[in-house]
Amino acid sequence: MNFLPAAISQAFKALFDIEIATEQIILEQTKKEFEGHFTLVVFPFVRQTKKSPEQTAAVIGEYLKNNYPEVADFNVIKGFLNIVLADAFWLNVLQNDIASSSFGSVSPNGKKVMVEYSSPNTNKPLHLGHVRNNLLGYAVAELLKVNGYEVTKANLVNDRGIHICKSMLAWQKFGAGETPQSSGLKGDHLVGKYYVIFDKEYKKEIDALKDAGKTEDEAKKEAPLMKEAQAMLLKWEEGDEAVISLWKTMNGWVYEGFDSTYRKLGVDFDKYYYESDTYLLGKDIVEEGLAKGVFFQKEDGSVWIDLTNDGLDEKLVRRSDGTSVYITQDLGTAQLKYDEFGVDKSIYVVGNEQDYHFKVLFLILSKLGKTWADGLYHLSYGMVDLPSGKMKSREGTVVDADDLIREMEDTAREKTEALGKVDHFSEEEKANLFYMIGMGALKYFLLKVEPKKRLLFDPKESIDFQGNTGPFIQYTHARIRSVVNKANFNEAITGFQDINTLKETESELIQILSRYPQVLSVAARDYNPAAIANYAYELAKSYNKFYQTESILKVEEENIKNFRLFLSYHTALTLKKAMRILGIDVPERM
């Protein structure tokens, strides 16, 4: 779309007889204080041009102006060449690029990518940390889709292990047959409740044992409840019918609960993996590693890999009793994913507390000679902290996902009704709108921050609805749609060919619109949905400025009116597309 790098390369050749590849010519947005659209910093080239920065910039500017009609003017300040493009150029960009049906998506690149996210434990309900994970995973998957990838969203459910047995045991002992139906509790919350009860009772036993003279460690090991839970896990692994049946029942409750939360969050999955199916995987990889001499065996029979040359430690991959460790099944699952889907890239959306784990995992696969190991990527994100510090489910300081969603809807209702603009909406319309706005606020709040940064959430200060927020962008969309609908505008109206000058707010808006494809590709490269969020905000802000300065429906000249409607229409469309990547819907009215 932008002809400038090639033109400038041509200028260097014609004026100084030097070859500079177009890729080396980097143009920046001209800063607001200066006149111009793009800026070429000439410092890097003055050694070759053998002229001062000012002179170099001046002759290039002159050359461009004389040879390219799109270049309307230029100015030089120190070593900065500011290039002013003609209004006709921007109009052309709007009509040919921005208005094309393919704007904002890339044609398929034939590459497959798997995004694994969410990956919950089935012993307690989802909390705010999971919400960040889910939204991030979903957004990254959507981001890769519009960038031409074939995406499979996967969820690896941790549905077995001692923690599940704790819930099961507590329910058996203290549950008195309680079910989601009998208690009215959502399934995942019901199971979570018994996980907490286990912990409470377990602590009592520990205290009792300590009073009887045991040390803390001894007490933890010898507490009857813990012993029972471990016995239960063994029975589970042996396939004991009663245990398996209880496990199935309670997991069923949890999945019903999760599904409802996922639906509310608007996230989905193409493929589920369950650890109860995959926990034995990876054993053959251990054998493979031994055969290849990548792993080694210690005297007690345990199997290790030595990563000390890579700045890491020795890592256990199989215990001396022949059982697997956590990373063993991850090795196996990675292989399984590749075998099943033949993915070029595999992205793990997992919190940064597992940075080390994934480093080790990827390194082992690479040492085993798996060619696909290069395509593995750990999308590591920071924890969500409260003002009081880390969320701890045992201390009851977690922000529950379902509560949070409900609160967001309530807040959206309050704020919207206070403005009095939706009184004539039907109840159903209102409910949809409050949900859309509440979730818009929440999702934008969590996604506008770069993933690797930790996030502070203060439950006392509710999430904003003004300024750099989801509702602001939703509002801008609704505002545009209102105008466009009022004018019965349709896409085919382009009767403004005779327009040749633009207002400043108009050309600024077109410029920002024209950057969208580049924003998409950078965001995808960095796996960073925050870049999309910040772009959408910038676009909405720019539109509001335009909206406030120029009138649209009231202008008498039909061609200007049509042009402004056309511009408005495509702004709304781009806002909608960008927000959709973040999983945020935008309303027609609000």
Added chain:
RNA sequence: GGUUGCAUAGCUCAGCUGGAUAGAGCAACUGCCUUCUAAGCAGUAGGUCUUUGGUUCGAAUCCAAAUGCGACCA
């Protein structure tokens, strides 16, 4: 102890591969709704980009060290 991430306005955050006088929002203060949706717009005020050194024509950005916060490994 080792490894690793982060540090920008009172608060929450942008700042693309080094470029001009470091930008937004919230909070505070001033204006703008008989005109297309004021969840908006315009403006005022708010900064030693944690510190020190280095690389360079040029550093919030790259390198090194220190400090603080977090995570992981032991």
